[in-house]
Amino acid sequence: MPAPIEEGSNTPGRQSPGHHIELVDDHPSPRHEGEAGSPALRDSKGWDGKLRVPKSAVLTNPEALSDPEYSDDDNVVPGEEVAADEDLLDNEPLDTDEIICTHSRIQSISALRLERFKQVARICLRQNLIQDIEGLAAVAETLQDLDLYDNLISHIGRGLTDLTNLTSLDLSFNKIKHIKHINHLTNLTDLFFVSNKISRIEGLEGLDKLRNLELGSNRIRELQNLDSLKNLEELWVAKNKITELTGLGGLPKLRLLSIQSNRIRDLSPLREVPQLEELYISHNALESLEGLENNTKLRVLDISNNKIASLKGIGPLEELEELWASYNMVGDFAEVERELKDKKNLTTVYFEGNPLQLRAPALYRNKVRLALPQVQQIDATFVRV
Template identity: 80%
Template structure:
């Protein structure tokens, strides 16, 4: 077991502890799992490498896996190894402000005896075998950031009851079916439930300070019960079973919506969030961009892998900076110029995989440059400006 320092400047000054297993043994699925957390959340497509191996790979696919009899147990620790884990933090400075124990075969938080560390503000126990949230009340006065990502937690329970100072809570890649026992955490600004088994958005009333909510890769069919989150700025719900964009009208500060890999067809309900600045809606069933006319604040629009034929609807989006439209059915260069030519802030466009690129790939980029001379990047290629 070795202590690994954080990058310079990545945290506030002070001591911290980071423990990782030099030779991590395989988890209960026979594989090890890398960390995939992104500071902006996860969008279901762009940020998870295909080669990633996770403790709970079932959460990324969509089989009917949720019955309890299919849940695999955690590793069994030998008695001497359990004793070792109970002393894993012995000898570390008691004034540490950060404890990180990843992939350390931890089953019990209480066994770490965290009450010794009365100044700790961040605890990261990702990629372990924790099944229950407990043993944290003794550090409730100082703890603001808790990561239990990639464990075996199926119920939130009452282990968070005293942690009222939390500003960030990450419960991604677990086995949680219901959002419960978090609404009292009034200081939360970030909440992550990525890749669990949640079927309904609920239990979030009272989180007035929440700015970012991550619910990607669950089993959600409807955007609902969000109206009380008046401070919400980012909503990540990629890779669910959502068919409609209704239920966003009560979010006056929402500026980013990631709803990739769902079943959305109609964009018109987005008129309820005219302040939206970033929309990621690739891998859906969208056929028309009409309905976006009221979203004039959009700066980034990602609509790749849909069934879009026409760019009609983009005219009023005068602040557009990036337009990602790969693998659709767009064929008309004249329409590209007509709908996007006046967007002076537009720097990036993606049209690969559309008929206008496939018909004459050798001429494609030159035609885009002629239609959109202000653009600096076409697909993955930067355009040389004169």
């Protein structure tokens, strides 16, 4: 099965471990009025605080509804007291190797007094109000994983200077415009910048151990400045503004490319990465699969939601295991059989939303089974043996 879906996509892709995001929809719909847990108030006047009271309610202080100046200071319910940042970790064992403090309205990392924790290897401060990366030098010797996902960071600054033992850094869902001050982190294997405001790939020289780079949901127009990443295995750049697949030739170990929801028309530059095993390129502007002939190592290919009418070009991909081709313009069962029948490892195909499915939906699955007897899954349904 394909890896989990990447941020900002509803087709195969993936999330970083323990990360983000949502499997099929990166913009969940807000709860509609009338759904469970919410009163069915469709009139704007219903939010004035009075009409929300059921008519059957029995109130001990009915004057609260009729007197706009009503006040009952003697019965005020005290609000929840929110601890200051410096008190949040007081109950944490000093020998802990992991600090997780999410959604706690933290504004200052320095105020957490992290120097108390001499063995901490992972710090996760997701969904807080942090604007500056600071106060981490005291844990630099042991810290390996830093997760500042979903904060208010706009500049990386010098706060990472001493953290040379980091292997994983997640700055996703912030307001970062430029990749700076990280190329000294030479032990990094995983780097996440999902959903920022980055328009240019830069500042990665020296990250010789980097295996996984996630830059989805940014403003990137070009794949560039990647040649130094000789050990990079996975590149995630979905939901950007990329028009060409150039710039990958210097990545000899790249095995997975997720470039969904971009503006790609031509696959031929992928000849520079013949070792590629997984390609997720749904929601682009593809009209042809020509150009894939040299990518004979591909096992997973996602071309959903394009304008592809022919499977020509897929023939040489003898190791193909999964083909996701939903919502294209494929209409010829004979061509499907001709191009795919010899793929002995092919277990999964998706063709829903294509003319060959829409023209005769009742016969579609049986026709695919006859054309591709080795397949075990057609769309979301497993084939009965």
